[in-house]
Amino acid sequence: MFLIPDPIGKFFHRMASPPHFYALTEKLMPWLTVFFLLLLLPGLYGGLVLAPPDYQQGDSYRIIYIHVPSAWMSLFIYVVMATAGAIGLIWRIKLAEIVAISSAPIGASFTFIALVTGSLWGKPMWGTWWVWDARLTSELILLFLYLGVIGLYGAIDDKRTASKAVAILALVGVVNIPIIHYSVEWWNTLHQGPTVTKMDKPSIHISMLVPLLLMAGAFKLYYVIAMLQRARLELLQRERNAQWVKAMLGKRA
Numbered sequence: 001m002f003l004i005p006d007p008i009g010k011f012f013h014r015m016a017s018p019p020h021f022y023a024l025t026e027k028l029m030p031w032l033t034v035f036f037l038l039l040l041l042p043g044l045y046g047g048l049v050l051a052p053p054d055y056q057q058g059d060s061y062r063i064i065y066i067h068v069p070s071a072w073m074s075l076f077i078y079v080v081m082a083t084a085g086a087i088g089l090i091w092r093i094k095l096a097e098i099v100a101i102s103s104a105p106i107g108a109s110f111t112f113i114a115l116v117t118g119s120l121w122g123k124p125m126w127g128t129w130w131v132w133d134a135r136l137t138s139e140l141i142l143l144f145l146y147l148g149v150i151g152l153y154g155a156i157d158d159k160r161t162a163s164k165a166v167a168i169l170a171l172v173g174v175v176n177i178p179i180i181h182y183s184v185e186w187w188n189t190l191h192q193g194p195t196v197t198k199m200d201k202p203s204i205h206i207s208m209l210v211p212l213l214l215m216a217g218a219f220k221l222y223y224v225i226a227m228l229q230r231a232r233l234e235l236l237q238r239e240r241n242a243q244w245v246k247a248m249l250g251k252r253a
Helices: 006-015 018-050 059-091 094-126 134-155 159-173 176-186 206-238 243-252
Strands: none
Touching: 018 059, 018 094, 018 206, 018 243, 059 094, 059 134, 059 159, 059 176, 059 206, 094 134, 094 159, 094 206, 134 159, 134 176
């Protein structure tokens, strides 16, 4: 039988404690916001001002600094949501359930942004707003999965039961993630192949790549900030009758 070392077990036990989680995230939030701005501002300036025009697409390619990080985040957040849902389903950890459902609206937003910016980019490049190719269709399915999770959670009054239902739905939908990622390699598609996430050298100049990576880091930090804010609110709603919540509100009154 595999045993978790005692210090690690104590760490996870503390992190699963609602009062500890709430207090820790309150302290982390200002720092996360500062690091987010330190990545976002140079990323935007580098991508929109310093990076040179593309030799084929001109300045229209600059939409990648929103489109590509949004598309990456749409996949990343779904994996986080499904993983947290599985942890909540197996070990019945309330905070894992809260992280899962708090991630869904943010993931849906990033997926929607990826689809819209992709259409805006596709019109001048492909001559059409939309094509039913593998990458775009599977990304649209991802948006429906996010919306399904949100709708299912809202439709069930008992939130512990709702969390189990959305965890199962999220885990079933995980099969779509590798389809999205590898779709441009498995099928013929108008969508261009990978330029950054390649085994060999990325097919993008360093002056364009650095701002893109900064924006990707900023988007990840934004997700963490937004998810923690939503998780804190969800936690307070679920724990509103707990003694630690009453004690905290009493101190702030």
